[in-house]
Amino acid sequence: MASFIARRMLLLPVVAFGVTLLIFALLQFLAPEMRAAAFITNPNQLTALDAIIKKYGLDQPVYVQYWNWLREVFSGNLGWSQTARLPVRAAIGAFFPATLELTIYAFVPIMLLGVWLGTAAAVHRDRFIDHLSRVFSISFRSLPSFVWGLLILMILYGRMNWFPPGRLSLEADLFVRDPSRFQLHTNLLTLDALLNGQLWIFFDALRHLMGPVLTLTMVSIALLVRITRSSMLEVLRQDYVRTARAKGLGEDVVIDKHARKNALIPVITLSSLTFVGLLGGVVITETIFNFPGIGRWGAFAAQQLDIPGVTGFAMFVAGLTVLGNLGADILYAYFDPRIRLQ
């Protein structure tokens, strides 16, 4: 097990390196002037175009630019993100906690509700609950997240004023910023609020999380319901389930102990991908709810051709994906003893 994990971890730098190489290779298709776009943002600066290109060596061959960047990486510096107005490392540090918090809160309802609905649908196949779960999951899935996001925002903020955009309300935000009254430990605001014993901050942060959590749940749950359902149906047809029933075991025990555990294998793959996907940032949801997460920054950096920003972001997400897959592999072994990690 330990050697398996170690080998997987060795993969990390390789993947990260590959990703950066890919990005710089793509750079070759951009003219030097285009790479200057992050630095020249208005027509009044147009006459400085040549100077900017020279200053940042944007007209040098890609391998020279890659080498320069690599040198920066080895000096412990991932470069400057012109879109975040922060060094790349600091930008990841600043934006990731918000996304992590959102992911944790969104993952719980997605998993619980998804697996429960999927199981229920399979067990009560072609009955009311099955139809209901199908209708809901398909209709949630069939509109893009920006439609759901905007609808939720318009109704639950615009009409009800329950779940405002952003991460905190004005008063809470000013309170959290005051180091004499509040200490930021993890930048997960709900956790920090509890650590500081400020329940009202906790609820304020939670209120702001609700909109994006609801949106993410709606758009992510469908796949989970469908996969759980079909996997469960397949398991329920297996001989050992029939045997268990024949032994006279109660239906609850058959479903919960014998069937579901085995049905969860494909669900684990999917959920680890979902988790990593959420961690990598959910651009549209973050943008609509003005949630200062990492996805919005990554997308903005790509749009503005902020090369160090994009590269750092891609490396980070690649690393997360490797770790997510590792987590999934370990979970497989737990759920299915037939799978041995080597």
Add this chain to the structure above:
Amino acid sequence: MTALKTLMVLALSLALGVTGVAYGQAVKNPDTLVKVKFGDPESLDPAYAYDTSSSEQILWHVYETLVFFNGGSTGQFVPMLATEVPTVANGGISKDGKTYRFKLREGVKFHDGTPMTAEDVKYSLLRFMFMDRDGGPSWILLAPILGEEGTRDEKGVLRTDLFTKADQAIKTSGNTISITLNKPFAPFLSIMAEWSMVVNKKWAIAQGDWNGTAAGLARLNNPKKPEDTALFSKANGTGPFKLVQWDRQSRQTILERNDNYWRKPAALRRVIYRVVEDFGPRRLMLQQGDADIVDVNRTEQSQVENLPGVRVLPDLPQLVTQGIYMNLNVDTTGGNPDVGSGRLDGNGVPVDFFADINVRRGVAQAFDYQTAIRDCYRGYATLGNGPVPKGMFGYNPNGKWYATDPAKAAAAFREARGGQVWNNGFKFTVAFNSGNTTRQCLAQVMKANLEALNPKFKVDVRGVTWAQYLSLYRQKKLPMWIIGWAADFPDADNFASPFMHSSGTYPSAQSYKNPEADKLIEQGRTETDTAKRRAIYFKLQEIAFNDAHTLYFYPVKLTVMRSWVRGWYNNPAFFGEYMYTMSKQ
């Protein structure tokens, strides 16, 4: 599927219902004003910042200038950190128009309590000039004071002799500072009103910033990253608000009232600038009173017009000129799809297509200005007759411009290239920056009008990203394109130069050169006699009309705020709102 449809209908009807709700809200956060914008500042360093978002936050809020604009006027000044506005009559401006003397106000303190002195002003001006980052604003002071556009030679080496010169040009004596210009420069006071932000020398040095000597210049000059300057995210000015924090994670800037301000402290206790990119949440925040002032695009105006408790100001003057540019010598190195075949064969245009004055006049008379203003600007723009926008000194309200006249346009095209243009037809591209629907609409009007003249005339409309645009601009590859210009400082020269001087921003990409225009622009800069100077810009307007290398529009500004915001006023030279006079009730 019917369930889905029902759900969608239900959701949409709910959503539509939301817009009609009326609110009798009480003022939210009465002592804090929240402005929600779509862009964040690049740097809060007054010598580095050269974007509207940065200037909007620091200028006159955190830092102040020697003189200030009088109310809504861009040409009249009132003293700010100086005690009077220098004129030739009061001896503040020397007879030769080269030396400006400012007596500084007593008792002005920086936010940390240290009194402001003439040394601080000198340090600030020199720091502004010698920061000189590529693509930065330093040229605005370098040009009038030293007669140079930059501080480095062709090899990129810092010219220390310039520092000696500048050190002599800016002199302090007691609490007076005098600035001697390289040549008389008419717009100097309007430059001082925007670009003489005074920073705290002692404090800046303690933060590790430039030490004020020639030896320290190497570190100050042309920083590689914005965070390389000590004042990037810290500030210590004299203004009515102090910088509390620029939080780049949640993308907001928090300013707090300066209670020891040299005038009466501001009514607002706090000003918060927040970035919200998406219009949906921005609009809802305005509706809920969580935002007091929001950025709104012209295309979104109708969505805020009927919100209760919201004030929409749709037609504020601003210093912006939008142009449709024609390229007199298109580059085709390595191929250029925007000129088609590159020949006048009905499937392209030759590189010097627009060098023919008949073609340019044909375009200028074919274009339907009224439709463009009505459809593209929704009526919120006026037709321009030259670079200098309406309302600014140097604008000629009686200046001539072309009337839309398809018959005359056709006649001009018939004359072009001995009739070849008319007989063979042409094809070229009009480019605009993608996402800008106003410019896209202008391009489409151009296409429709030209194609209506002759079935052999073909025009393509193409949206290009800003990055592509930079590339095409530098390579001079666009035959015709559309983009705007916003003033660096309110003066006619800041429009005439970028639109008409052969080395200016747009003519250099258009290959437009008119020696007479160049000469007039250079004269206009040094002419101090108002009547003579006005005549120069009137003459330049005539040249703009005759040469017709560019078509001009003056769009007006849209501002949207809660009606509980008080004390607001507009000055076309402002980059945002001037918060000092404002309050909420």
